[in-house]
Amino acid sequence: MGTLNILIAVCLGYVALLFLVAFMAERAALRGRAKWLRSPFVYTLSLSIYCTAWTFYGAVGFAARSGLEFLTIYIGPTLVMIGWWWGLRKLVRIGRTQRITSIADLISSRYGKSPLLAVFVTLIAVIGTTPYIALQLQSVTLSFASFSANADEAGQLGDHDATALWIAAGLALFTVLFGTRNLDANERHHGVVMAIALEAVVKLFALVAVGIFVVWGIGGGLSATLDRIDASAIGTWQVPDGRWAALTLLSAAAFLTLPRMFQVLVVENEDENHLRTASWAFPAYLMLMSLFVVPIAVVGLDLMPEGANPDQFVLTLPLSQGQEGLAMLSFLGGFSSATSMVIVAAIALSTMVSNHIVMPIWLRLAEGGAMISGDVRHVVLLARRLSIAGVLALGYLYYRFSGGGEALAAIGLISFAGVAQFLPALMGGIFWRGANRVGALAGLTVGFAIWAFTLFLPSFGPGVFLPETVFEAGLFGNSWLRPEALFGITGLDPLVHSVMWSMTLNTAVFILLSLLTFPQPLERLQGAQFVNVFQHTGNPQGWSGGVAQAEDLMVMAQRILGPVEAQSLFQRAATAQGLAGYLPDPTPEFLQMLEREMSGSVGAATAHAMVSQIMGRATVSVEDLLAVADETAQMMEHQSQLEAKSAELTRTARQLRAANDKLTQLSVQKDAFLSQISHELRTPMTSIRSFSEILRDAEELGQEQLTKYANIIHQEAIRLTRLLDDLLDLSVLENGQVNLNIQRGSLTALLDHATASTGVSGAGLRIHRRGLDLDVEMETDLDRLSQVFINLIANAKKYCDAPRPELTIRVAQRDNYLVVDFTDNGSGVPRDKQDLIFEKFARVSDQKAGGAGLGLAICREIMSRLGGAITYLPGQGGASFRVTLPMRMRQAAE
Amino acid sequence: MSRKQSPLFLERRSYRLRRLMDGARLMPFLGAALWAIPLLWTREGGAPVSTSRAMLYIFSVWFVLACLAAVLSIWLDGKAESERSNPQEGPR
Numbered sequence: 001m002g003t004l005n006i007l008i009a010v011c012l013g014y015v016a017l018l019f020l021v022a023f024m025a026e027r028a029a030l031r032g033r034a035k036w037l038r039s040p041f042v043y044t045l046s047l048s049i050y051c052t053a054w055t056f057y058g059a060v061g062f063a064a065r066s067g068l069e070f071l072t073i074y075i076g077p078t079l080v081m082i083g084w085w086w087g088l089r090k091l092v093r094i095g096r097t098q099r100i101t102s103i104a105d106l107i108s109s110r111y112g113k114s115p116l117l118a119v120f121v122t123l124i125a126v127i128g129t130t131p132y133i134a135l136q137l138q139s140v141t142l143s144f145a146s147f148s149a150n151a152d153e154a155g156q157l158g159d160h161d162a163t164a165l166w167i168a169a170g171l172a173l174f175t176v177l178f179g180t181r182n183l184d185a186n187e188r189h190h191g192v193v194m195a196i197a198l199e200a201v202v203k204l205f206a207l208v209a210v211g212i213f214v215v216w217g218i219g220g221g222l223s224a225t226l227d228r229i230d231a232s233a234i235g236t237w238q239v240p241d242g243r244w245a246a247l248t249l250l251s252a253a254a255f256l257t258l259p260r261m262f263q264v265l266v267v268e269n270e271d272e273n274h275l276r277t278a279s280w281a282f283p284a285y286l287m288l289m290s291l292f293v294v295p296i297a298v299v300g301l302d303l304m305p306e307g308a309n310p311d312q313f314v315l316t317l318p319l320s321q322g323q324e325g326l327a328m329l330s331f332l333g334g335f336s337s338a339t340s341m342v343i344v345a346a347i348a349l350s351t352m353v354s355n356h357i358v359m360p361i362w363l364r365l366a367e368g369g370a371m372i373s374g375d376v377r378h379v380v381l382l383a384r385r386l387s388i389a390g391v392l393a394l395g396y397l398y399y400r401f402s403g404g405g406e407a408l409a410a411i412g413l414i415s416f417a418g419v420a421q422f423l424p425a426l427m428g429g430i431f432w433r434g435a436n437r438v439g440a441l442a443g444l445t446v447g448f449a450i451w452a453f454t455l456f457l458p459s460f461g462p463g464v465f466l467p468e469t470v471f472e473a474g475l476f477g478n479s480w481l482r483p484e485a486l487f488g489i490t491g492l493d494p495l496v497h498s499v500m501w502s503m504t505l506n507t508a509v510f511i512l513l514s515l516l517t518f519p520q521p522l523e524r525l526q527g528a529q530f531v532n533v534f535q536h537t538g539n540p541q542g543w544s545g546g547v548a549q550a551e552d553l554m555v556m557a558q559r560i561l562g563p564v565e566a567q568s569l570f571q572r573a574a575t576a577q578g579l580a581g582y583l584p585d586p587t588p589e590f591l592q593m594l595e596r597e598m599s600g601s602v603g604a605a606t607a608h609a610m611v612s613q614i615m616g617r618a619t620v621s622v623e624d625l626l627a628v629a630d631e632t633a634q635m636m637e638h639q640s641q642l643e644a645k646s647a648e649l650t651r652t653a654r655q656l657r658a659a660n661d662k663l664t665q666l667s668v669q670k671d672a673f674l675s676q677i678s679h680e681l682r683t684p685m686t687s688i689r690s691f692s693e694i695l696r697d698a699e700e701l702g703q704e705q706l707t708k709y710a711n712i713i714h715q716e717a718i719r720l721t722r723l724l725d726d727l728l729d730l731s732v733l734e735n736g737q738v739n740l741n742i743q744r745g746s747l748t749a750l751l752d753h754a755t756a757s758t759g760v761s762g763a764g765l766r767i768h769r770r771g772l773d774l775d776v777e778m779e780t781d782l783d784r785l786s787q788v789f790i791n792l793i794a795n796a797k798k799y800c801d802a803p804r805p806e807l808t809i810r811v812a813q814r815d816n817y818l819v820v821d822f823t824d825n826g827s828g829v830p831r832d833k834q835d836l837i838f839e840k841f842a843r844v845s846d847q848k849a850g851g852a853g854l855g856l857a858i859c860r861e862i863m864s865r866l867g868g869a870i871t872y873l874p875g876q877g878g879a880s881f882r883v884t885l886p887m888r889m890r891q892a893a894e
Numbered sequence: 895m896s897r898k899q900s901p902l903f904l905e906r907r908s909y910r911l912r913r914l915m916d917g918a919r920l921m922p923f924l925g926a927a928l929w930a931i932p933l934l935w936t937r938e939g940g941a942p943v944s945t946s947r948a949m950l951y952i953f954s955v956w957f958v959l960a961c962l963a964a965v966l967s968i969w970l971d972g973k974a975e976s977e978r979s980n981p982q983e984g985p986r
Contacts, residue, residue, distance in 0.1 A: 078956065083922030
């Protein structure tokens with residue numbers, strides 16, 4: 001009774017000491033004068049949670065069973081630590097710049113802040129860590145049992161399960177008190193780190209003390225112990241090659257991917273430079289921890305009775321030698337190892353569970369999302385406390401179901417193999433930009449499934465989760481699906497078998513699907529950020545300021561960060577922006593900073609979601625940006641359409657303007673025409689009026705005068721009639737109302753008739769005819785054509801100013817056209833008038849104003865009616881008009 | 895990379911630093927190679943290696959690696975950060 005009570009008292013006292021240390025450390029950190037807290041050695045010691053009760057108790061058992069193979073578990077992490085320049089430095093940098101809170105957060109962040117991936121990683125982590133926690137429970141339970149057995153108080157202890165339950169409950173309480181006292185913005189736990197650093201010292205000291213006692217107290221010195229080692233059952237090197245390599249790889253992978261290791265390595269890291277020290281100090285620590293394992297195992301095998309559990313040699317050896325004090329120290333060392341592991345693992349897992357599973361669900365369920373009032377921190381804290389209890393409950397259940405009889409190392413390795421499945425996604429994520437979400441998800445799924453099927457479920461023993469038949473005949477009777485001989489390959493060590501298949505297929509699927517699928521824009525951005533973390537440290541996610549909702553952000557931040565922290569944060573930001581008061585403008589920089597701060601408390605994905613919720617439509621994700629880009633493209637297209645329309649409008653306007661100009665011109669023409677008409681009508685009318693007045697009023701007029709005046713009146717009347725006829729003719733022609741009288745006739749006859757009609761034969765004008773000796777038969781309106789010819793000949797007669805006027809009529813036939821040129825030997829039409837001569841009332845000169853200036857206009861209209869044309873032919877040595885007309889007129893023109 | 899001080903001196907220093915970084919990168923490979931040697935011990939026909947000798951070898955490698963890492967970490971202390979081109983890199 002006494003021993004057990006002392007044991008419990010020592011445990012409680014030790015826990016109280018840890019509390020005190022943690023409390024002091026947190027107080028010191030709060031006051032900001034905890035420089036010694038940020039020592040690289042504290043960081044190094046905190047890494048020692050890698051050495052759990054598995055190391056403290058299990059390593060000796062491992063060595064007693066399989067010789068030096070246990071060293072692989074420490075060689076792997078040593079290789080990782082001395083290779084810090086490759087991987088850890090990058091991980092820590094990424095963790096710091098991206099405010100990573102857990103390995104699930106890192107993987108989800110890397111692959112486009114995918115909530116699905118975060119949930120998946122969290123679940124694997126919880127399942128994978130469960131055996132490990134069971135291991136701690138088992139070791140502490142065993143150590144209690146060892147003590148009580150030694151003190152003949154086995155009956156007092158009750159059964160092992162009850163002990164394990166009590167220990168689990170105690171550890172849960174302890175962890176809740178330790179890890180969730182507050183919600184730190186950086187997810188750093190100064191107190192916890194300090195406490196586990198102390199525990200690291202305690203367990204190293206205890207193990208080394210037992211080792212020294214065994215070597216020099218029992219073994220009789222160094223050389224004697226070495227002889228004893230060589231003489232023992234594990235006296236020769238007998239580690240299978242496959243296990244040596246596989247276990248080294250596995251432990252190296254697990255060192256990076258175990259949630260608790262990730263927590264202390266990356267999340268709790270204060271300063272990147274601490275890695276520098278840890279790179280040599282932690283290997284040294286591991287070396288010291290494993291230095292005395294083999295001597296203790298060998299001496300234990302020698303001295304302890306047959307059948308004694310080698311996992312307990314560290315404790316039972318001193319007890320058997322009557323060293324109660326040393327045994328107590330050893331017990332404390334083991335207790336330290338177990339508690340520190342459970343605390344950190346539970347904190348890490350609860351962070352993941354609450355950030356990636358509970359909070360998203362709660363945010364979705366809660367009406368109004370992140371904007372409802374009230375402090376959300378109590379929800380987070382509650383979620384974490386429940387998660388811690390849940391994790392420990394799972395560990396206890398695993399302990400119960402697996403029977404609690406296995407070697408510690410075997411349980412630990414199951415755990416290692418489970419979390420090692422993160423390795424491809426993790427390493428691929430930070431070294432390969434091409435890695436994407438689909439690949440990561442698929443690789444994890446495959447790896448996890450194989451691990452669960454080949455190692456995790458079989459670990460409960462046949463018949464618990466997997467029926468016996470599956471072990472013998474394979475899944476669904478497929479012999480190639482046997483859990484310990486996948487694809488028919490038998491004879492492998494089950495662990496090597498499982499690690500080989502799960503890791504190989506995991507990696508292969510991860511790479512293959514990453515190569516085949518296309519990542520989302522955010523993934524690609526994050527990928528660049530992670531892989532090139534040393535080139536740029538900016539945050540990839542942009543926030544647009546836009547509609548300011550600083551007050552809502554404040555409400556939310558207060559609930560996550562706590563009122564004081566949030567207010568000071570906002571005030572600082574406002575001051576930095578040059579504003580008074582508590583509300584800064586929600587600039588992208590501020591939103592980014594706020595999101596980072598909050599992601600320290602609730603994880604990147606959740607923080608992003610919460611800020612998004614408040615900023616509403618104003619947030620700009622990459623998808624939004626792409627949508628905007630799409631819209632821009634659409635707008636540009638729209639704009640080009642508009643431009644086309646506008647060009648069309650311009651064109652139309654130009655056409656309208658041209659039409660308007662033409663109309664104006666026509667109006668001017670009409671006015672001119674009217675005034676011309678009036679003028680032309682008025683001149684003969686004036687004469688007629690004057691002379692008719694003379695005839696009426698003058699009384700004494702001679703016959704000769706009478707005749708003369710009447711003649712004048714008559715001539716003027718004729719002129720007037722002709723003018724009116726012409727006008728009427730022109731109007732008819734222009735309106736297209738003319739009726740053509742198509743006849744067949746000869747051109748020569750037509751020209752003869754025209755010459756005769758003008759009466760030029762006797763007058764001064766001489767007419768020459770050239771070309772076409774043969775007569776040309778043509779079919780057209782001969783009367784109209786002769787009208788044109790007459791007009792042209794009369795014009796030549798009227799206007800030719802040569803001393804001996806001559807007119808040459810040249811006839812030619814081109815294709816189906818008849819070309820008749822009328823060329824005189826006068827001075828011709830001046831160049832600037834050539835365009836005008838076919839217009840109405842256009843006269844080249846006023847001197848010989850014989851007509852009204854309608855002749856050529858009528859000719860033009862007639863020719864166009866007849867399907868031909870009349871043009872002025874310049875450069876012929878005089879006035880020259882060319883008449884072209886088709887040989888056969890087509891009626892269709894009308 | 896801008897060098898404002900004596901170029902010759904800095905050139906040598908940065909060269910040395912770069913080689914040290916290379917050394918740091920090679921460390922895990924050195925460790926893996928040295929610790930892979932025990933794989934050769936289990937060949938058929940050879941005399942079995944005793945555990946004490948195996949321990950001596952493995953722990954010696956461990957010790958040497960830790961010492962090398964310590965030397966490298968002291969040499970790389972702080973200089974590597976300032977040597978890199980991007981001035982914004984340091985932790986905030």
